[in-house]
Structures are given as C-alpha cells and as structure tokens.
Amino acid sequence: MGSVMGFLLSILGGLIGFLLAIGIIILIIYFKIRSVVGKAQMKELGHAISNAKNLQMEAYSRDKHVVGMTSLLEPRIRHDFPEFNKDLLFSITEKNLRKIFNCIESKDISIVEDDQDMYYVIPHLEEQIEDMKSNKIEEKFDNIVFNKNAISAYSNDNGRATIKVSTSLSYYYYTNRKDKNVFSDVKKATRYTSEFVYVYDETKFESKQVAIMVHCKNCNAPIRNLGVSYCEYCMAPVERINLKAWKMASYKEDYN
Ligand SMILES: [Zn+2]
Numbered sequence: 580m581g582s583v584m585g586f587l588l589s590i591l592g593g594l595i596g597f598l599l600a601i602g603i604i605i606l607i608i609y610f611k612i613r614s615v616v617g618k619a620q621m622k623e624l625g626h627a628i629s630n631a632k633n634l635q636m637e638a639y640s641r642d643k644h645v646v647g648m649t650s651l652l653e654p655r656i657r658h659d660f661p662e663f664n665k666d667l668l669f670s671i672t673e674k675n676l677r678k679i680f681n682c683i684e685s686k687d688i689s690i691v692e693d694d695q696d697m698y699y700v701i702p703h704l705e706e707q708i709e710d711m712k713s714n715k716i717e718e719k720f721d722n723i724v725f726n727k728n729a730i731s732a733y734s735n736d737n738g739r740a741t742i743k744v745s746t747s748l749s750y751y752y753y754t755n756r757k758d759k760n761v762f763s764d765v766k767k768a769t770r771y772t773s774e775f776v777y778v779y780d781e782t783k784f785e786s787k788q789v790a791i792m793v794h795c796k797n798c799n800a801p802i803r804n805l806g807v808s809y810c811e812y813c814m815a816p817v818e819r820i821n822l823k824a825w826k827m828a829s830y831k832e833d834y835n
Pocket residue numbers: 795796797798799800810811812813814815
C-alpha cells in the first residue's frame with residue numbers, strides 16, 4: 580500500500596512540477612515581450628486582439644453584395660421567354676429559401692413534400708436533413724430579412740434554360756456545427772445562389788443530364804424520363820410535374 584501511495588505522490592509531484600515549469604515559461608515569455616514591446620504597447624496588443632475579433636464580427640454582420648448582371652441578362656431571357664417576370668422569380672426565390680430554412684430548422688421534409696415548386700430540390704434537402712439527424716446537428720434561422728436579388732447567370736441549351744439568382748439576406752443564426760463561424764447574438768448577413776431550370780423540350784432533356792434527379796416517392800428509383808406518369812420500376816403512379824415553369828434546382832450559401 581505504502582509503495583502505491585508513494586508512486587501516486589511522485590506522479591502528483593511530477594505533475595505539479597510540470598505545471599509550474601509551464602507557468603514560469605509563460606511568465607518569462609510575457610516579460611520578454613513586454614520588455615521588447617513596452618508596457619503601453621502591451622495594452623495595445625491586447626486591444627489589437629479584441630479588434631481582430633470585432634473586425635470578424637463586423638464582417639459577419641455587414642450586408643453582402645449580390646453578384647448580378649440583371650440589366651444585361653434580363654433582355655436575353657425575355658427574348659427566349661417573353662412572359663418572363665424577374666420580380667416574380669425573385670419572390671419565388673425568397674419564398675423557397677424561407678421554406679428551406681424552415682425544413683432545416685425543424686428537420687422535417689413534410690412541409691415541402693407536395694410542393695411542385697420544390698420538386699427538384701427535395702432529394703438534396705432530404706439528404707441534408709438525414710445527415711443532420713444522424714450527426715445530431717441543430718440549425719436555427721431567426722428574423723429572416725431579404726435584402727436584394729439579382730440575376731447572376733443565364734444559359735439556354737439542350738431543351739432547357741437555367742437562371743442563377745444571387746440573393747443577399749440576413750438572419751440570426753444558431754448551430755452546433757463546428758464548420759460554421761457563429762456570433763450567436765449578432766445578425767448574420769449572407770448571400771445565397773439559387774439555380775432555376777425551365778425544361779421546354781423534354782425530348783432533348785435526357786437521362787444524361789443528371790444535374791436534376793427526380794425519385795419515385797414509392798420505391799425511390801430515379802425517374803429518368805420526366806414525362807412519364809408511371810414509375811418504370813414499381814409502376815406506382817408518378818405525379819406529372821409541369822416542367823414548363825421556372826423551378827428551383829439548387830441553392831447554396833456562397834458567403835462564409
Ligand atoms: Zn417506383
């Protein structure tokens with residue numbers, strides 16, 4: 580028993596000695612820096628560190644600029660789609676992003692399950708929510724305020740046209756994710772890019788284009804031909820979606 584006690588005491592002694600040595604080293608470094616920098620500057624060094632924190636916080640809450648070429652791209656879109664209305668598209672963008680934040684916060688896909696506007700983004704959103712559930716991730720978006728929208732890209736080929744919308748917005752954000760920078764009581768200003776797709780020629784729009792993946796609600800098999808009314812694997816009826824409309828195909832926060 581005595582030898583065990585002695586052993587433990589020697590470990591404790593060693594530990595205290597080790598901590599003391601570290602303490603002395605820190606003190607030596609502190610005085611060394613102070614002798615080089617001076618007492619007054621030492622205070623400023625402290626300020627600089629808290630300034631860096633303030634700058635980070637300022638960057639976090641500063642309004643982000645939308646990246647857009649709306650005046651250049653809008654005439655091109657209207658040339659191909661005379662009925663195109665950018666304000667309507669922007670309001671759909673905001674409405675969809677709100678729904679997406681809602682789904683993520685509640686980890687519940689049922690809010691958008693039957694939403695035709697969200698048809699293309701549901702599989703991705705579902706995956707994201709499953710991932711959050713298995714990693715016990717929480718995310719909260721409060722006081723969402725949309726700031727500005729712009730069209731940042733437009734392309735038209737192979738039977739489908741694509742528009743990218745850049746959106747600046749702000750919200751109070753809370754999360755336990757380690758990869759996100761969070762100041763919980765500071766409003767976060769950020770930017771999203773959403774992609775909208777309009778399929779005007781289904782015959783040119785073939786399975787090679789995997790950018791949009793729609794799955795059967797019954798058996799989860801991919802539906803390759805968006806024009807079919809039955810799943811080719813389980814024969815369950817597939818709700819025919821109106822392809823001839825701008826539908827959100829992806830969304831991404833592009834400012835961190
Ligand atoms: Zn099926």
